[in-house]
Amino acid sequence: WNDSLFRLFRACCVVASRLLLCMFLFRVAFTSLAADPSVVNLGQGFPDIPPPSYVKEALAKAVSVDRMNQYTRGFGHPPLVKALSQVYGHVYGRPIDPFKEVLVTVGGYGSLFSTMQGLVEEGDEVIIIEPFFDCYVPMVRMAGAKPVFIPLRLKSGKKSITSADWYLDPDELSSKFTSKTKAIIINTPNNPIGKILTRDELQMIADLCIKHDTLCFSDEVYEWLIYRGQQHVKIATLPGMWERTITIGSAGKTFSVTGWKLGWSIGPQHLIRHLQTVMQNTLYTCPTPLQEAVAQGLMLNMELIGQPECYFTSLAEELEGKRDRMAAIVQEAGMTPVIPEGGYFMLVDVSALNQDLSDMKTDDDDDEAYDYKFVKWMIKKKKLAAIPVTAFVSDQSTKDFEKYIRLCFIKVNKTLLLWLH
């Protein structure tokens, strides 16, 4: 885990031993830096576009119904788990039991936590593909297990780069599986690169999971944000994978309401029931009116699947335009964008600028990664916030990723244009 992070954000806690291995996420510190209102924030991953009005209306309506303001079923509000069962039953092409094969959680984040706490423990190893959503490592550690990293590698010799140019080396991946491997975490579309794992890549991962009898935790929160020409494949639909996969989704990312913090885990009963045990001993139930509103949003869009108004596809179309606009702006500024196949983040290679960052050196760390220094410079001098990509990788991969920063493009056009000026 990144040494410079320890030094930058020394928030190590020693009270309970499990806390020795957790630490404040860099985002907490960068959030305050970027909170200056004169800074254009393309860092943290949340929309500043409004959510669809029907979900907001559904929420306001729910609050006016007495029963909707009180506790609902712990493992998921019945209308919501039924809606999830319908939508995903259609997507997976198999029946999904709403009460036994679905768990509603506090965001995709909460699903990740329930999965780790329910299925991972001391002595286990968990394979994590770099770059990774930064919470995977502290969660694996908090569960007492050891993270094992494998980086996505860049195909060489290409001029204009897309997220598809990163690949997993089959032999390297295979070498990471040991008798202690409990699970592999995959994230597709990937945050921060935006790579969508192909069917072949997923099959390769599946073959290894089956061969080594491991679980697969598939973080698919950006599943609907797939751009033209791409296809999102669910690893749980590959032969032999349903029984060993937890698939994670997010209402926040699906409906552009990250502040609702609702997500879900879908999988076979013999796995989900352990996540349910964690749920009933951690927060017991999620907010009712929010679940009711998401249920309605899902059912509405279920009817619209295949039509242009369906939010599952219309949001991706809207974002593709923003993606391309941002790529153009980045290029004009002399940097190299990595065009993402999915998700709402874009990696930007800043090395062409050859920016002198000598006055960004901090007192306590000469070895601070380039991207950290660059982002601080950019916030200070250019009033633009981004996230350094080495925050998403382990120490051994820092040098491969320190020329990249991550920008978020699910922003209103005004925000994107502000930066241009």
Add this chain to the structure above:
Amino acid sequence: MGILNHLAAQLALIRKISIRNHQTTMSRRIHARRTEGVDKNVWVEFTQLAAEYKAVNLGQGFPDFSPPQFITEAFCKAVSGGPPMHQYTRAFGHPALVQSLAKFFSRIVGHDIDPFEDILVTVGAYQALFCAFQALIDEGDEVIIVEPFFDCYQPMVVMAGGKAVYVPLRPKEGTAVLSSGDWVLSAEELASKITPHTKAIVINTPNNPLGKVYKREELQMIADLCIKHDLLCFSDEVYEWLTYDGAKHVKIASLPGMWERTVTIGSGGKTFSATGWKVGWAMGSGHILKYMKTIHQNSIYHCATAAQEAVAQGFEREHELFGTPQSYFQQLPAMLHHRREKLASSLKGVGLQPIMPEGGYFMITDISSIAVDFKDSDTKDENYDFRFVKWLIKEKGLATIPVSAFYSPEHSKEFDKYIRFCFVKENSTLDAAEEILKKWSQNESSH
């Protein structure tokens, strides 16, 4: 070609075998050991049963009347309040909420509470409890739990690797036990449970299920022991606004020497009769709260924004109206006082002995005077009150909760003749319950 066909057939066979093998369960243990022994849950079981039999539900603790209009309006206003209301807010608590909580509670606790250091907002008080146990209890630590206790404390201690040590509240000897105030904690018994491994003591006041509101002297006794033995105190005060008959809620954190070692837990759901919003908080000295924040950010990270904004508005209103008749914190206990009386008289009317709660949502009743023939052999190994409650749901259509669920395994058989009713219900619900009780007692007397 023959070789290729042969190889293809082999591969197909290998794939078939491997698919067949893992279509059953994985060959190794799948679940993490921390989930063992904490998988049973009384709420899941009884909520399902009550729904199945469409029972009049005085079981789980939630109001069946609406939250006050000012709070639902605040929520609707938040919902229409522009994009930031629907996106992530500050992870440790929406600024408007932590600021209004700090302002409101500083004057009650008598300590200047820093909104950003001393408060953590959580998904209900339940998650605040989880963060406290995970952050502060380690393998081998002992945690003293006062019985009867809200049932989640025990599995949370277990999940944190700690050991629960129990001290029961006991009915005072020699007097008729008519009120929750007649159940007391023995100072000697409590002191005898403290060992060098004791890390914390958990108290709940007003208490669920008994309704006891700890007096200042009782809290002082506990505080003295905490200070003497350098213990932490987790004080679950979700029902803090619901006290009756002039009983005063006292915050143990306000006693000398206690702010530094107490985590006080509160609930927006119980405060504003909106349990489904799941907005709670932990309050305490920053040097303790920071550990809970680490757990929070590695488990949930953010809580829903709009609900926090609404609760913040609720506290702003209550801050203005504090102590006046328009304050919801005056009106709600006044209304529930009558509901409490109503339920008590229904129970007494059929020969049951309720214990009048000084605070909270619940009333427990001694059922030992009733003889029931449980024809249900499935439940014969369960505690008497569990069997009674199931029978009451199935045969009479009335849902309650067995009180031994709030006791440790070692003491549950001593306290298995009580059931718990929630009286935070519409009059019509209480009337329906009264009808069932009357009919039942008429049937009994006609035999």
